[in-house]
Amino acid sequence: MQITSKFTAAVHILACIDIFGGQMRVTSDFLSGSTGVNAVIVRGVLGQLRAAGIVETRQGSGGAHLAKALDEVTLYDIYKAVDCVDDEGLFHFHENPNAECPVGRNIHKSMDGRLQAAQAALENELKSTTLAQVVADTRKIIDEE
Amino acid sequence: MQITSKFTAAVHILACIDIFGGQMRVTSDFLSGSTGVNAVIVRGVLGQLRAAGIVETRQGSGGAHLAKALDEVTLYDIYKAVDCVDDEGLFHFHENPNAECPVGRNIHKSMDGRLQAAQAALENELKSTTLAQVVADTRKIIDEE
DNA sequence: TAAAGTTGTAACTATAATTGTTTCAACTTT
């Protein structure tokens, strides 16, 4: 099981928009070239980021732009935007526990809080890092190359 | 994206082994009935739990038994046993970033540590709860019914 | 020792999720 690669692709995309946005028009085709992700998928990700208020795009003119400051976007915002984990939660209960068995009808209840806590721990960690930090690290690595 | 339901099924199975193990033989067929999970899948999960040293099973005689005290098994041990997340990690990098792009060839490096930290936060939370706690909660809920 | 019941496992199927692809209308700029 793995979280969709659209998440890391989205971070990559946002880093590109910041790093290359000054010099050129950052189109879905360019982003496809940098990420290795199909241009239609890139446009899909950009659409999700747009819906979340993270980027701006326009038909025709082309080129994506950031809609927020880098330090106002956390990895969690991106994770939510690309819908890594749906409303059902990260953990997936087996679906037909037997209600006639005392364990079967209660196991969900007795685990739920703990599983939610684990998911929250993951998400809080993602909230603690901003795009500004990731882009700063990326720029630093590039400069040191 | 969701973590395999074999994880919650495994916890359910272990709770059943503890709660019903005194009174009866807890077979894969019985566990299939309580969990609603196919008996062959149950046997597969039991095999993984056995490989991890958490349960004991034997061909022929039937009936699974716990190989450890309830408070010596954490949710993390079960999560590892049923292989919820493989060696690649919870997060999944897009696979063909362009090495000729400065962002493409460095994004992995600049995100990796933070993604590992997020995964570790999840796993540490799972380490903090034992099967003893889950079974105690389950028994309590059953008693209050 | 034969019968019944069970585990372990391989091979296969069904279903769902993920990613990629094709196609084209709508839009903007030149």
Add this chain to the structure above:
DNA sequence: AAAGTTGAAACAATTATAGTTACAACTTTA
């Protein structure tokens, strides 16, 4: 009007998950 772009629908390919069928190996017990 032409060129380039986004948005989105429809479909295909691939992979992952869970279920199913089938059966050999094993244990108990009658």
